[in-house]
Amino acid sequence: MTDSRRGAARTEAIMRTTLELGQEIGYAKLSMEAIAARAGAGKHTIYRRWPSKGALFLDSLLSLYKSSLDYPDTGDIVADLRTQIHAAVDLLGNPPFGPLYQALVGEAQHDPQLADALNERFIKPQADRTVARLKAAQDQGQLSPAFDLGLAMAILSGPLYFQFLITQEPLTHEYVDRVLQVLFTGMGKPS
Amino acid sequence: MTDSRRGAARTEAIMRTTLELGQEIGYAKLSMEAIAARAGAGKHTIYRRWPSKGALFLDSLLSLYKSSLDYPDTGDIVADLRTQIHAAVDLLGNPPFGPLYQALVGEAQHDPQLADALNERFIKPQADRTVARLKAAQDQGQLSPAFDLGLAMAILSGPLYFQFLITQEPLTHEYVDRVLQVLFTGMGKPS
Numbered sequence: 001m002t003d004s005r006r007g008a009a010r011t012e013a014i015m016r017t018t019l020e021l022g023q024e025i026g027y028a029k030l031s032m033e034a035i036a037a038r039a040g041a042g043k044h045t046i047y048r049r050w051p052s053k054g055a056l057f058l059d060s061l062l063s064l065y066k067s068s069l070d071y072p073d074t075g076d077i078v079a080d081l082r083t084q085i086h087a088a089v090d091l092l093g094n095p096p097f098g099p100l101y102q103a104l105v106g107e108a109q110h111d112p113q114l115a116d117a118l119n120e121r122f123i124k125p126q127a128d129r130t131v132a133r134l135k136a137a138q139d140q141g142q143l144s145p146a147f148d149l150g151l152a153m154a155i156l157s158g159p160l161y162f163q164f165l166i167t168q169e170p171l172t173h174e175y176v177d178r179v180l181q182v183l184f185t186g187m188g189k190p191s
Numbered sequence: 192m193t194d195s196r197r198g199a200a201r202t203e204a205i206m207r208t209t210l211e212l213g214q215e216i217g218y219a220k221l222s223m224e225a226i227a228a229r230a231g232a233g234k235h236t237i238y239r240r241w242p243s244k245g246a247l248f249l250d251s252l253l254s255l256y257k258s259s260l261d262y263p264d265t266g267d268i269v270a271d272l273r274t275q276i277h278a279a280v281d282l283l284g285n286p287p288f289g290p291l292y293q294a295l296v297g298e299a300q301h302d303p304q305l306a307d308a309l310n311e312r313f314i315k316p317q318a319d320r321t322v323a324r325l326k327a328a329q330d331q332g333q334l335s336p337a338f339d340l341g342l343a344m345a346i347l348s349g350p351l352y353f354q355f356l357i358t359q360e361p362l363t364h365e366y367v368d369r370v371l372q373v374l375f376t377g378m379g380k381p382s
Contacts, residue, residue, distance in 0.1 A: 028301050102300050105356065109297025110219050115359050123357060147378045148369055151350070154358075155373055158349025159342070165296065165356060166314060167345075168306050178339055182346055186377025187338045 014039045014046060015060035022057065023096055027103035030057070054107055054114035061104060062121060064097050071129050077137035078184065085156065085176045092164055093171040105165060127153040155183060205230045205237060206251035213248065214287055218294035221248070245298055245305035252295060253312060255288050262320050268328035269375065276347065276367045283355055284362040296356060318344040346374060 017039040022030055032053055036043040050056035072080045091097045108115040130152050137143050159179045163169055208230040213221055223244055227234040241247035263271045282288045299306040321343050328334045350370045354360055 026301065106297045106300025108359075109293050109300075109356065110217065112359075119358060141380060143378055144376065144380055146376065148373060151369055151373055154350040154353045154370065155378070157357075158351070158353035159345040160349070161357060162345045162349035162352050165300065166348075166352060167310055168299075168303075178342060179346070182339055182342055182377075183374075184377055184379035185335065185337065186373075186375055186379075187334055187346070188375035188377075189332060189335055 010039075010041060010045070011049065012063075014041055014049075014056070015063050018056055018060040019064070019096060019100060022060075022100050022103065027057065027100070027107060032056070052111075052113070054104075054111050055117065057100075057104055057107075058114065058117055058121065061097070061100050064100075065091070065122075071133040073133065073136070075140075077134070077142045078180065080133065081156070081180060082177065085160070085180070086173050088157075089160065089171040089173065089176055092160065102164065123153070130156065201230075201232060201236070202240065203254075205232055205240075205247070206254050209247055209251040210255070210287060210291065213251075213291050213294065218248065218291070218298060223247070243302075243304070245295075245302050246308060248291075248295055248298075249305065249308055249312065252288070252291050255291075256282070256313075262324040264324060264327070266331075268325070268333045269371065271324065272347070272371060273368065276351070276371070277364050279348075280351065280362040280364065280367055283351065293355065314344070321347065 014035065018030070018035050021035060021038060025034075030053060032043055032046055035041075035056070036046055039046075046056065050059065072083050074080055092101065104114070104118065108118050131149050134143060134147075134149055134152050138145065138147060138149070160171060160176070163171055163175065205226065209221070209226050212226060212229060216225075221244060223234055223237055226232075226247070227237055230237075237247065241250065263274050265271055283292060295305070295309065299309050322340050325334060325338075325340055325343050329336065329338060329340070351362060351367070354362055354366065
């Protein structure tokens, strides 16, 4: 192996170990020492690449995610949102991603740098894709021209995160469908 | 003082100390030992009443909250929701409640018992009041008859929690007004 392939293999082994250990013992008990020991890597090797446990955990988690949440574009915005948000709840509602992501968001409440990294690397790219897809739909007359695209993520994701983080009830496709129904037609009386 | 008044005064002193220390050093570093020492109470006295740091913290936090989030009923559901949600963001968006509540929700991601207690003692009573107020409005024809009341909390609170916990941008009255606008009129094209 070349040096750079060896480096990539080592990086991958460290991230895989982080996820394995995270699932076994939970985020709170995870330590850089334990990860280094199990991955057979030096602690300084890990710290050179990741300044904190949070940074290593975020990278490891995002390595699971790939771009599986890309927006489809079949020309039907309601169908495409359903497809995309069903995929999101499949990810959030199941191991390994779900419980590890929940732990990460929990940690981000105590660690502003981790919260920034989460937004920069995970939330903002999703928001950009969401707004682009909704903008196209709005231009085609499939959404209200008055709909405030700057709120798209909060409106569409908020009810999922509320269930995921607060009530901690299961996320299901049926729940997504009920939420989309309300969001599209609105709570107000028909005009 | 009678024994029971002395007990109530001690309970109050412990909860006040918990909030003070929580603000000074953050939830993560808070310990039962430090609280006991500053409050001048025995550790066993604290553990007799609160089985864990999370339970003590939740009680202490809720002592700040009282019933300030009761729903007004002026007969106008849009105005009443605005008033109520403005009060909620004033609470969430400012110390001492805001950062302490954020820490509690973070901890609830690692501690299922704390998550259950949070739901039982804080979220569910709010949900019941919200649904009761919305049901009255629906009966008076001020909301869509099709609006799914079981989703009320997730739909109304979700976008606030998304901003509070995920993007961690400031919660403002203006944000609430924009969100309510979308929720009432819906994202879909006017029928």
